Amino acid sequence: MFDTNKCIACQTCTLACKTTWTSGKGQEYMLWNNVETKPYGSYPLAYDLKLLEMLDGQQWNGAKYDGKTIFESAPAGERVLGWRPEQQDYAYPNVGEDDCAGQVDTGSFLSLPHMNWFFYLARICNHCTYPACLASCSRGSIYKRQEDGIVLVDQDRCRGYQECVRGCPYKKVFFNPMTGTSEKCIACFPKMEQGIQPQCFVNCIGKIRLAGYLSKPGEARADNPLDYLVHIKKIALPLFPQFGLEPNVYYIPPIHAPVSFNRQLFGPGAGAAMKAYRNAPNDMDLAALLCLFGSTEMVVSRFQRSGETITGSDEKGSPLVRVPMREPVHVRPAVDAANQLVRINCP
Amino acid sequence: MKHMNWKTAAAVAALLLAAACSKQVERTQEVVAIAAAQLPADPSDGAWAGAPEHAAKMIPQDLVEPRLMTPTTAEVRVRAVTNGSDIAFRLEWDDPDQSDTPGPSKMSDACAVQIPEKIEKDLPDPQMGKVGKLVQVTYWRADWQASVNGRGDTIRDLYPNATVDHYPFEAKPLEKGSEAQKEMAKRYAPARALGNVRSGPRSVPVEDLIATGPGTLSRGPSLGAKGKGVHAKQGWSVVISRKLPEGLGPNQRTNAAFAVWQGGQRESGSRKMRTGWIPLLRKGQ
Numbered sequence: 001m002f003d004t005n006k007c008i009a010c011q012t013c014t015l016a017c018k019t020t021w022t023s024g025k026g027q028e029y030m031l032w033n034n035v036e037t038k039p040y041g042s043y044p045l046a047y048d049l050k051l052l053e054m055l056d057g058q059q060w061n062g063a064k065y066d067g068k069t070i071f072e073s074a075p076a077g078e079r080v081l082g083w084r085p086e087q088q089d090y091a092y093p094n095v096g097e098d099d100c101a102g103q104v105d106t107g108s109f110l111s112l113p114h115m116n117w118f119f120y121l122a123r124i125c126n127h128c129t130y131p132a133c134l135a136s137c138s139r140g141s142i143y144k145r146q147e148d149g150i151v152l153v154d155q156d157r158c159r160g161y162q163e164c165v166r167g168c169p170y171k172k173v174f175f176n177p178m179t180g181t182s183e184k185c186i187a188c189f190p191k192m193e194q195g196i197q198p199q200c201f202v203n204c205i206g207k208i209r210l211a212g213y214l215s216k217p218g219e220a221r222a223d224n225p226l227d228y229l230v231h232i233k234k235i236a237l238p239l240f241p242q243f244g245l246e247p248n249v250y251y252i253p254p255i256h257a258p259v260s261f262n263r264q265l266f267g268p269g270a271g272a273a274m275k276a277y278r279n280a281p282n283d284m285d286l287a288a289l290l291c292l293f294g295s296t297e298m299v300v301s302r303f304q305r306s307g308e309t310i311t312g313s314d315e316k317g318s319p320l321v322r323v324p325m326r327e328p329v330h331v332r333p334a335v336d337a338a339n340q341l342v343r344i345n346c347p
Numbered sequence: 348m349k350h351m352n353w354k355t356a357a358a359v360a361a362l363l364l365a366a367a368c369s370k371q372v373e374r375t376q377e378v379v380a381i382a383a384a385q386l387p388a389d390p391s392d393g394a395w396a397g398a399p400e401h402a403a404k405m406i407p408q409d410l411v412e413p414r415l416m417t418p419t420t421a422e423v424r425v426r427a428v429t430n431g432s433d434i435a436f437r438l439e440w441d442d443p444d445q446s447d448t449p450g451p452s453k454m455s456d457a458c459a460v461q462i463p464e465k466i467e468k469d470l471p472d473p474q475m476g477k478v479g480k481l482v483q484v485t486y487w488r489a490d491w492q493a494s495v496n497g498r499g500d501t502i503r504d505l506y507p508n509a510t511v512d513h514y515p516f517e518a519k520p521l522e523k524g525s526e527a528q529k530e531m532a533k534r535y536a537p538a539r540a541l542g543n544v545r546s547g548p549r550s551v552p553v554e555d556l557i558a559t560g561p562g563t564l565s566r567g568p569s570l571g572a573k574g575k576g577v578h579a580k581q582g583w584s585v586v587i588s589r590k591l592p593e594g595l596g597p598n599q600r601t602n603a604a605f606a607v608w609q610g611g612q613r614e615s616g617s618r619k620m621r622t623g624w625i626p627l628l629r630k631g632q
Contacts (some may be wrong), residue, residue: 003550019515020533023513023514023535024514024516024532024534024535024536025500025501025502025514025532025535026502026536028509028511029451029537056582076414076416077409077412077413077414077415077416078412078413078414079412079413084451084452084613085451085452086451086452087450087451087452087453090451136413137411138411138412138561138562138616138617139562139564139616140562150383155537155538155540155541155543156541156542156543157543157565158538158540158543158545159544159545159564159616160449160615161615161617162452162454162615163413163615163616165451165452174451175449175450175452176453176536176538177448177449177450177451177453177502177505178500178502178505178536178546179536179537179538179539179543179545179546179547180449180490180538180545180546181538181543181545181546183537205480271426329457
């Protein structure tokens with residue numbers, strides 16, 4: 001789960017992933033994790049716009065999607081509606097960075113649809129419930145693990161046909177020209193198997209991320225942080241739900257971006273999610289839960305708020321971390337009267 | 348008069364030479380493997396001139412998704428030679444674009460020969476066999492050929508202008524070429540670490556595969572596959588050799604099917620042009 005409101009696009013997550021997994025030959029261009037500035041950023045280039053155009057103006061009817069998923073839109077001979085980026089589409093990993101920002105009260109040089117807002121969208125593999133990469137592979141080289149839902153490319157079985165690259169609407173599978181196989185985010189499964197959150201989660205400076213396991217909608221548990229945010233509060237939403245993959249990265253939409261744009265990215269629930277997030281100061285449980293993000297490297301399965309403290313626990317209920325909702329404030333006057341000193345800030 | 352005679356003689360000689368050069372290629376309705384003491388390893392070997400040619404019409408693979416919806420390679424011209432233990436095929440097809448550099452959205456030219464594991468009347472499905480009816484596939488790739496021909500194993504060999512600051516496995520104190528360095532490099536190349544034959548530098552541009560239906564292609568027991576492909580203006584000329592099919596005696600028949608991928612047309616995997624089963628006759632004593 002990613003809280004877009006906290007992301008500052010420092011790319012620490014990108015580098016944490018890069019140095020851990022993709023420092024090999026043929027992986028130079030790969031960013032299993034990237035952070036793009038919306039509305040104009042994208043990696044690879046226009047990965048989202050291209051497919052939205054191919055879907056040709058699909059419509060939501062209130063909370064119901066009247067359009068077709070990429071599986072239902074598959075042309076003859078294909079399993080999914082897809083496309084494959086060209087090499088140059090990977091050449092600009094941070095295109096649109098910080099566009100468009102600032103006030104335009106005195107007039108602007110350019111006239112663009114979104115004049116004075118932007119936000120950062122961190123992206124990894126969504127480990128979808130219905131992965132299009134898996135559906136696209138004619139060899140069955142991609143599998144979704146039953147035990148934790150992580151989607152992996154079998155590096156022994158893959159023959160580098162790049163059908164998964166074509167099929168994934170989020171373009172999170174990458175072809176490695178040196179090994180001749182396709183590679184993707186592995187959700188740091190060696191860590192997750194030990195109950196530790198992935199590298200991009202634990203290295204996040206802005207503490208925007210929280211990893212865990214989501215229950216089925218009918219089995220939501222109120223003390224599961226993810227269930228609470230996704231199923232109960234409905235504050236976190238999937239990216240491009242209309243594609244039909246049920247992506248398992250959930251985003252808390254940016255509250256300063258127009259709701260119309262958020263609806264396009266996160267579906268019809270975006271408006272209510274923004275409202276709920278704005279109301280967090282009056283919603284103690286929600287506010288407490290937001291404080292839990294980035295507070296421990298362990299996977300938190302349960303949470304409990306007591307006053308202004310939230311406790312995160314493992315599956316067995318053993319406490320992992322306690323987080324105060326308000327950090328104590330210490331004021332150090334610029335002039336230390338007792339010692340007759342003027343304090344200065346040292347780096 | 349003498350002068351005229353010389354001219355006439357020259358003209359007659361030229362005509363005779365032209366006739367010899369344009370000698371009709373013997374075309375057969377099946378693939379006929381002629382006997383020879385030695386297998387030709389090179390597509391330009393003179394031994395191929397003695398082998399008849401079968402021009403196999405190709406059809407798009409359009410049964411299994413993802414399918415090839417637009418036909419590309421119209422035919423593949425096949426000749427075959429056997430030395431009694433191995434068999435060599437020469438496949439030629441038109442493809443002016445040489446595609447032998449791997450990369451995102453870049454596919455490699457390739458071709459393959461498929462033969463049933465057993466000689467029997469009830470043939471496996473021509474599209475990769477079926478359960479209980481195994482087929483042997485010998486597969487050649489243009490990017491492997493480039494590797495065999497000497498292209499290096501660095502990103503700069505694929506992208507000459509690439510710059511890389513640092514690979515962790517090339518940093519001190521690891522010594523260049525040391526076992527410790529190779530071991531660490533494998534951590535960043537899982538397919539190589541697992542021994543995926545698709546991965547890494549090649550000593551031969553072909554591989555031995557088996558299949559029992561679409562999507563089941565996997566490593567097979569070694570049939571001694573060898574190969575060499577040469578690209579000319581018109582297209583590819585590729586030699587693929589392997590062990591003679593088991594039980595195929597002189598003047599006996601089995602079947603073969605062929606497939607061609609044009610990288611420039613983004614063909615790979617099941618997006619390919621293929622033939623049906625074509626009788627393969629081992630000619631000779």
